[in-house]
Amino acid sequence: MEKNYSDLAETAIESIEKIAGTHPGYRRAHAKGSYYEAVFIPNGQAIPYTTAAHLQQESVKAIVRFSDSSPNPKMIDGLSPVKGMSVQFHLPNEEVTYLVGVTVPVFLTKTPEAFVEIIRLASQKPGPRDLVKMFIKYPESRAAFRIIQHTKPFLSYSTSRYYPIHAFYFVNGQGERQAVKYEWVPDETFSLGAKKEAAIHAVDYLEKELNEQLPVGFTLYITLGEEGDAVEDSTASWPKERTTFAIGRLEISGRIQHPNDQVMFDPTVVPAGIECPDDPVLHARRDLYAASFKRRIKGL
Numbered sequence: 354m355e356k357n358y359s360d361l362a363e364t365a366i367e368s369i370e371k372i373a374g375t376h377p378g379y380r381r382a383h384a385k386g387s388y389y390e391a392v393f394i395p396n397g398q399a400i401p402y403t404t405a406a407h408l409q410q411e412s413v414k415a416i417v418r419f420s421d422s423s424p425n426p427k428m429i430d431g432l433s434p435v436k437g438m439s440v441q442f443h444l445p446n447e448e449v450t451y452l453v454g455v456t457v458p459v460f461l462t463k464t465p466e467a468f469v470e471i472i473r474l475a476s477q478k479p480g481p482r483d484l485v486k487m488f489i490k491y492p493e494s495r496a497a498f499r500i501i502q503h504t505k506p507f508l509s510y511s512t513s514r515y516y517p518i519h520a521f522y523f524v525n526g527q528g529e530r531q532a533v534k535y536e537w538v539p540d541e542t543f544s545l546g547a548k549k550e551a552a553i554h555a556v557d558y559l560e561k562e563l564n565e566q567l568p569v570g571f572t573l574y575i576t577l578g579e580e581g582d583a584v585e586d587s588t589a590s591w592p593k594e595r596t597t598f599a600i601g602r603l604e605i606s607g608r609i610q611h612p613n614d615q616v617m618f619d620p621t622v623v624p625a626g627i628e629c630p631d632d633p634v635l636h637a638r639r640d641l642y643a644a645s646f647k648r649r650i651k652g653l
């Protein structure tokens with residue numbers, strides 16, 4: 354039976370609100386974002402590994418939301434180091450599935466409980482000693498902290514790589530399972546229009562910059578996991594020499610408004626041909642996002 358994380362989700366949301374305040378109607382993380390219409394064009398290379406309908410040969414429509422990770426919808430773009438790219442794929446049989454990526458390849462903690470402990474500590478204004486204790490208790494969080502610490506000012510949504518972080522299982526027509534990790538690679542890695550000063554000081558610079566760059570594109574890559582590669586630990590990377598190849602392209606064409614903003618990008622909603630491993634952070638995200646969603650759609 355799947356574990357229920359709804360109590361933990363309430364504690365997490367309360368701690369986030371204690372740190373960042375309550376912003377009625379907004380997501381409790383990645384509060385500021387903008388929606389785009391897109392089409393995903395699979396190239397057939399995933400077919401030997403999965404029967405997932407959007408990864409065969411037929412193009413599917415998609416909606417993309419770029420976001421700033423902060424729970425504050427008025428955050429100055431340059432002040433929060435992690436950005437998100439969430440994709441909702443519209444499968445031919447009217448199902449949907451999601452890929453929710455961020456600009457760092459690993460997460461801070463192996464378990465949702467550890468993450469909640471860290472945000473609860475952060476909400477109590479910890480001293481340097483408390484932080485050191487936390488790093489000793491959760492040494493796996495160092496990799497993500499190190500990456501975030503060395504992040505340069507973020508200049509453009511359309512020139513960054515995005516990592517859905519968790520491993521997933523692809524399942525083919527013979528029932529064979531293969532662990533994979535995804536990565537979105539942008540067509541352009543440099544934007545002539547991107548300006549450091551503007552990114553650091555302007556509140557909504559990133560959305561304006563992206564709107565000027567449209568249309569933009571990303572290629573979806575997968576890496577094949579091998580025996581011994583961690584599939585249930587969102588803090589772990591796989592060795593660099595693993596086989597990686599492209600499975601499709603996302604073409605993002607236009608800004609769209611989403612008046613009620615009722616999309617919940619739940620990374621555990623996967624179609625036949627894809628399975629979620631027992632990664633506790635991945636599974637907890639369903640209840641965590643539902644707790645945030647429940648509040649924001651009521652205007653709380």
Ligand code: HEM
Binds near residue numbers: 380418436465469645
């Ligand atoms: C226990 C760990 C986590 C917590 C507590 C957490 C919390 C949240 C919450 C509350 C939301 C708002 C959901 C909504 O209202 O629809 C959210 C959105 C988001 N999270 Fe997480 N999250 C966690 C792990 C992750 C991980 C591992 C990733 C990396 C892939 C991630 C990437 C995102 C993105 C990109 C969004 C924005 C989704 C959108 O565009 O609607 N989160 N997160």
